[in-house]
Amino acid sequence: MARLLYRLGLGAQRHRLLVVVIWLIALAGGGVGAATLSGPTSDSFSIPGQESTIAQDKLQEEFDTGGGATARVVMRAPDGQQLTAPANAAEVKGLVAELSEQPGVVSASNPLNPNSPTVSPDRTTAYSTVTYDGGIGEITEKQRDAMLDTVEQADQGPFTVEVSGQAVTATPSVGGPGEAIGVIAALVVLSLTYGSLVAAGMNLITAGVGVGIGALGVSIATGFMELQSTTSILATMLGLAVGIDYALFIINRHRQELRQGSDIRTSIATAVGTAGSAVVTAGLTVFIALVGLSVVGIPFLTQMGVAAAATIVVAVLVAITLVPAVLSYLGRLVLPRKQRSAPADTDAKTERAVYPGWIRAVTHGRIPALLISLVALGVVAVPAASMQTTLVQTPSEGTTQARAQQMLADSFGEGVNGPLVAYFEGGDAPRTAQQATKAIAGLDDVATVTPPTPNADGDAAMVTVIPKSGPASAETEQLVGELREELDGINGAESYVTGTTAVSVDVAHSLDQALPIYLVLVVGLALILLVLVFRSILVPLVGVLGFLLTLGAALGATVAVFQWGWLSDVVNLDDTGPLISLTPILMIGILFGLAMDYQIFLVSRMHEAYHKGHAPRDAIVSGFRQAAPVVVAAALIMFSVFAGFVPAGNATIKSIAFALAVGILVDAFVVRMVLMPAALALLGRAAWWLPRWLGWLPALDVEGNAITEQSETDDGSGSDEKQRAGIGS
Template identity: 40%
Template sequence: MAEFLYRLGRGAARRARTVIALWVAILLAAGAAFALFSGELKETLSIPGTPTSEVSDRLTEEFSGLGGGTGTVVFQTEDGAAFTDEQRSAITERIAQVADLPGVEDAVDPFATEEARAEQQQQVSEGRTGIDEGREELQQGQEELDEARAQAEAAGMLDQVAPQLDAQQAEIDEGLATLEEQSAQLEEGEALLDMAADIRMVSEDGSAALSNIAFTEPQQDVPQETKDAVMAVFEDDPVEGVTVDFGSDIAMAVPDLLGIGEVVGLVVAAVVLVIMLGTLVGAGLPILTALIGVGVGALAGLSLSDVVEMASVTPILGVMLGLAVGIDYSLFIINRHRIQLKQGRDVKESIGLANGTAGNAVVFAGATVLIALLGLNLTGIGFLGVMGTVGALSILVAVLIAVTLTPALLSLAGPRILSRRERARLAEGPAVASQEGDGDAAVRPMRTGAAVGRALLGIAVLVVVAIPALDLRLGLPDGSSEPHDSTQYRAYSIVSEEFGAGQNGTLLVAADLPGSPTQEEAAAYQLQLAEELYGQDSVVAVAPIAISDDRDLATFQVVPEDGPTSESTEELVHTLRDLAPLEGAGTLGVAGTASGNIDISDKLSDALPTYLAVVVGFSLVILLLVFRSIFVPVVATLGFILSYFAALGGVVAIYQWGWLAGLFGVDSPGPILNFLPTILVGILFGLAMDYMLFLGTGMREAYVHGAPARTAVVQGVRAGRAVVTAAAIIMISVFGGFVFSHSAMIRPVGFALAFGVLLDAFLVRMMLIPALMHLVGEKAWWLPRWLDRILPNVDVEGSALERRHSSAPASTDTGESGLVNAASGTSGREGSASEG
């Protein structure tokens, strides 16, 4: 691979303009594919086969118009007064227009619904009055009948009038029975109305109203065009004096690929590059190649959105990765090329050699990230697999650009990749030019006491920071997590304030009815079920929806006490699913947006341990091949696990607990984005392997060439610390720019990646791992002889290639001399590192 990349780099350098034209053509082709084939991004995530989807599918089969997606439209008067008659009429007219739109099953008129409720209450009241009056009349008739019977008995005429009196008594008894039956029915209806009393469509003061829109398609399949058409009815012809807001189930906020925060992150990365490389040309090349890579990867990924279900956050993830690794991978090659130029190598020869050595490491590091991301498909969760695949595509493009476009641009830049001062020193001679850094400084191993202190401090900090992860709760953002100036947040807030938080996440409950009940029995079952549901903790209202035609299924609307992402609502969903209120009818089914999000979070939680185990196993194998050691892979992998859980702890503390909420723009703390822990495993693993590779190979190189084990640790850190520090700061800057994204989904992802890189690069790789390796000493490189014989020799840094092309002056610098081979096998020390 190293020889191939060497030739590829030299070829790209010789045909620089051709390579640049090719990548421009690829970028244009990706843009054309996006324009021709891109489809609609999904704001709603779904997983087939969950309890919610099964209930929804059955409801769709049993009830026409039930089981499809829903949306909420919220109306509020601008002056806070009750709606006028004109405003009511205008809103009703527009709701009727919405109901006629293609893809809309029904649109509920809140005013008509409240009028119908008032009529039902009036009917109940009138019915109760009528029954009471009927009872009085029958009681009076009974008294008169009893008096007539007494008079007839006193006159001795009872036998003659008995048939007539008995007939009248039968009429009275029948009337009483009818009244009792009507009273029982009235009490059932009154009980149902009382249980549904808190389900209001118009606020008590008459200043706010909400309309529920029912769509013909399931929630995740409702086209955005249909939702846009619903919003257009109200926005194109607004009602005077009335504001209209839309819930998250209608208003889709597709996040911008690049915003102000992301631009600031790029600026910080540029500053870091200028400081490290000392020239604007050198600083501009990695950013240019990264932007081209992001353009190709994002446009190519989005072009697939018409054939696969793609969440709106998916392309943003690709942009994050494309920017961060694109800059870093080019930086590694450019940094190696600069060092070689200062050693006196020819420009094109140096480009080829940098591509075959540092570029070889880039390919290896990129392959680890790519495989980890593709491994997300092993979870069996469709949208997560798509995220991993799109992210892997961005990584692949970044690697290809690093080993082809970067050499081409370096060829055009020529010696200008060095600063004027560096070129002046080079003119004095390569020996003078290469006398930079601390390579000539005496290399001494760290003190053992300091190593113990560093190890204990690093582990303690990581464990403490990881503690909040024990309280991790997963969910999806609701309207409360959206920016306060968004229509989704306003709709959520109005509903919570005027109708109760639970109205933002009502549940749809389905219950089987036992046997083949009659209509009367089905009604009795319906009341029994409603009372059972209403009696549950955290339930504020229950309303029957319908009973199927064959009377084997009843459905109810259940309003929780708290919002859709609250712990109480999550517990309620699980509690309802465990209930079996009717003997022989099985447990209840629960559906709805809140229920669906809970199911997705549960599914992701179940898949996380398996995926984490796969990644950890993969990490051990890779590091075993690279470092030919037992201790190094184990401690490096444990370090990754610590940094992973510490990153989760930071996310929980800020986004779930609300610590430093103002600093990070967290307006409403809540559950953590349900796919974040899983996606973080794949990405952070790949980046951690990058840093371990670029630091650990320097340690291995020094050791196999004769340095004492503890001295080799210091030499390896010196060799890679500058480039790893710059790369880590760049990644933190790029990921950190997404922390202030407008999207509630993107912000915690950006923070988790930035914080994870910060912990892993500086605390784990440059502090904890060197300290532990110092304490272990020679045993850090122990490997059984039998295992040493069967393991392939992975020349990650292309040392064999460097030896074959050693005609130019070679560096003797042990400091900032670039990255070196992990397992060259060229020293007798190599054999001593393996023991039987």
């Protein structure tokens, strides 16, 4: 692989103009495609074939509930008055009529309709259900703004008026101030690492090209399939983080080669052949982890994983083609001004004393370092034992959606924001529903049960159940199970339970079943890959065990902040509560791949030193001194990018981004830079042991030994032509 990438680096710089033009055309084509082909996204996390999803489909078919997005416009009368008073009733009727005229609206219910009233028992609060002709994710910004403007104007009258619902919830987007701050922080880290704004800017620009193509590709895909609204954000977040890091590793190796006296062409080719090999291997690890999400059999999770994996592929291709092409244009400008004309081999002069001191302290005090790391990570992981998850999202505090839900909860009870629906079909469904109503009403957490509503043919019926507790509460989740148990004992019709909380329960159950299978598959494939990279059994095992410690610590910190409320102000958290159900499995997929990135970049330099004949502990020190500065910079950059997505406010992305940011810090600075070298120092030569019966395994040569050995057999002339001839043999 190293020889192949060496030749690729030579070709990229030889045809640099063509390479740059191809990537720019791809970026422009993506922009045109996204502008003309992109479609709506979805906020639904249901899984086809589950009880809750089947019931939703049947309700839509039998009761013509439609697939349109809805909004609830909540109105409250002035203090001391009731909505049923003649003057107020006229105001309600006028507001409903105005809502019916909104663009895209099919109907707006009258809350004072005696046949189906939606008014509180004290007659002070009511809500109108507004139904659109477009589905969830298809509501245009113009339609959403029109509704919000109408509600805002109505709120200035005698009533207090707020609105909630999926129809008025804006699709999350990328490019807010938090993300911008993260990119600026990454630029600062790059500038300090390189000592050159030119190199730092070039790194960001090439990464931007890759993530732009990836994100635009996801946008194009929405025109042909239904994707989650968070898919593009997840792909952008990962693509930006790894794109910057992968370019950083190649640029850093190129700068090392230049300082050691290589000419520009040889330096670029060597950087692509060595650091590029590590980039490809690391990217493959992340790719396996993300594509592996498809084995759990959950469509929306598969889409997220494949979209993010495709963005990773683009980032790797940019790093090994576009980066060397641009480097050939910059020449020695990638070095700080003082080093551009400095004599060769200036690495020792520029090395910071902190890294040699750090690694010597870790290797000499390897047992205390191991024990302290294990205890610290174990303590941070403790809160993970009480982790709760849900798919029910709570609107941000201070928004009209949050105020509307609070008004409903105050007047109707918490459960009105997450009603459950029992659906009956076959046999004498209406009569069975009538019998079930009495049994349902006797359950502990049930506040209200509506009379059965039969369909037009009389062979199906539905019952709405209003819980006492809120939709994200453990009590309501328990009620879903109790309802299903209760209905199983009633004969006469087939029954289903659906609703927001029921969908959340079903998805959580599927994720719990899939998680062990996914973990074994991803870890197993990555172990095989790492064995090929390091030709060792213990190094990959220690690396994977270190990841499990990272995962526990990241989940523990996330639970402490998002569920317990510790330091919630720091992350701009409005309300505490269960984590989004996707957080654990996405963390495993993403964080495992990124953790193995640092394992490969750091330990491969140690393996390279050991391969050249260094003693085990000297190899650890040598490899650490070479790789640690760039790994530190890469970790800080990745942390900055992920942390930039935390304050934005989108509940789905916020907890995932926070967990990834914490996981990156823990993995890079504790697991890879303390625990891993301490364990290797303790193992000594045994760390690099490979059983004889595995000697037939191919070597991936991530360190580029083939290039180094070929260079050493040259006659020393430094001719590009000789080196190319040798490498190609």
